[in-house]
Amino acid sequence: MDIREIIIPGDTPGIEWRLPVLHFKGNDPQAPKIYLQAALHSNELPGTAVLHFLCGKLRKAESEGRIASDITVVPQANPIGAAQSHFGEMQGRFDLGTRTNFNRDFPLISLRDRAGLIESLDRYRAADRLKRELIHMALGADLVLDLHCDDESLQYAYIDEAFWPEASDLASALSMDAVLLSDGESSAFEEAVGFAWKYEVPGEKRSRLPGKLSTTLELRGRRDVYPGMASADADGLYAFLAARGAVTGETEPLAAFAGPAAPLDNIEMIRTPVAGTVLFHRNIGETVATGDLLATIVTKPGMADGEVEIRAPQAGLIVTRISDRLVRRRGDLMKIACDAPSTALRKAGTLED
Incomplete structure (x- = not known):
C-alpha cells in the first residue's frame, strides 16, 4: 500500500x-x-x-x-x-x-x-x-x-x-x-x-x-x-x-x-407543516399503510389544541428519520420508499440540500 x-x-x-x-x-x-x-x-x-x-x-x-x-x-x-x-x-x-x-x-x-x-x-x-x-x-x-x-x-x-x-x-x-x-x-x-x-x-x-x-x-x-x-x-x-x-x-x-428499488419520484419526503416538538409513532424499517399515524407535532404544549398529526400519504417502507426532536416548519421528518409516485412535486436532482 x-x-x-x-x-x-x-x-x-x-x-x-x-x-x-x-x-x-x-x-x-x-x-x-x-x-x-x-x-x-x-x-x-x-x-x-x-x-x-x-x-x-x-x-x-x-x-x-x-x-x-x-x-x-x-x-x-x-x-x-x-x-x-x-x-x-x-x-x-x-x-x-x-x-x-x-x-x-x-x-x-x-x-x-x-x-x-x-x-x-x-x-x-x-x-x-x-x-x-x-x-x-x-x-x-x-x-x-x-x-x-x-x-x-x-x-x-x-x-x-x-x-x-x-x-x-x-x-x-x-x-x-x-x-x-x-x-x-x-x-x-x-x-x-x-x-x-x-x-x-x-x-x-x-x-x-x-x-x-x-x-x-x-x-x-x-x-x-x-x-x-x-x-x-x-x-x-x-x-x-x-x-x-x-x-x-x-x-x-x-x-x-x-x-425494494424505488425511483426518487416514489419517495415520500415527509415534512412537518408546523414547528414544534416531534413525537414519532413509527420507526425506521417499519412498513406503513396509507393514513397511518407517523408523528405528532406538539405546537402549543399544554393546550387542548396544541397537537398536529402527520399521517402517511401512501404505503411504504420508512427508510430514514431525523434525530432532532424540535423542528421548524417544513422541516424534513422521514423518507418513505413507496411503490407508486408521490403526488408532491419534486425538482430533478437530490432529495435534500
Whole structure:
C-alpha cells in the first residue's frame, strides 16, 4: 500500500489541509479500477470506519499477491469540514465560508476534459480545489463508491438508473435495505462522475454505462459507528470487489438483491407543516399503510389544541428519520420508499440540500 498526501492551501495565511490518499497497485491491467472515499460530509463517519477495516483486508490480499485492480482509498475526504466547529459541534456538511454543501457544485464536465480539473488550481477557493482533486481521482476509475450516512437510517444507496440493475450486486453484498434510483441530474459527487461518463462525447448522452458504477452508499445513521457494523460492511465491500474481479482467490456468488428499488419520484419526503416538538409513532424499517399515524407535532404544549398529526400519504417502507426532536416548519421528518409516485412535486436532482 502506497500513501501520499494532497496538500490543499487554505484561503487565509498559514493554513493548509492535508488529504491522505491510499493506493493498492493491481497486477491485472484489465481489471476495473476502483475509487473509494468516505466522510465527504465530515461528520458522517460510518464510512471512515468501514474503509479502515477494508484496508486491513486489502493489505492482507496485497501481501498474498491477490490485488488485481488499482484501488484508491480516501478514508477522510474532507479535512476542511472536519476542522469546522461551531459552538463545540462539527459542521461537516456545509462550507461555513460559502454556505455550500460539500457534496454539491462538483464540476459537470465531459470525461475527455478530466485533465483540466487540476490545471491552474490557484484560481479556486480551498473547498473547490478539494472537490476538483477528488473528482479528478475518481474519474480515473471504473467503479466509484462514495460512502455517506443519513441521520437515523436503514442501510441504502442512491444508484443512477444508468447503472441499474447491474449494480444490484453491490446492494446484495452490503445487504442493503433499499435502493433509491436517482435520475443523475444533480451536481453531487457521484452524479458528477456519472455525468462525465455519460457525456464522454460532448453533446451525446449515453443512457447505459455497462462496467461502470458511481454511487452513494448511505451506511445507516450518523451514530452507527461500531466495530461490528463497520467490520461486517467491510466484508460486504470486499465481497463486492471480489465479485467484480478487483481481488482474486475468494470469489463467492452473491445472492440476488431482494430489497425494494424505488425511483426518487416514489419517495415520500415527509415534512412537518408546523414547528414544534416531534413525537414519532413509527420507526425506521417499519412498513406503513396509507393514513397511518407517523408523528405528532406538539405546537402549543399544554393546550387542548396544541397537537398536529402527520399521517402517511401512501404505503411504504420508512427508510430514514431525523434525530432532532424540535423542528421548524417544513422541516424534513422521514423518507418513505413507496411503490407508486408521490403526488408532491419534486425538482430533478437530490432529495435534500
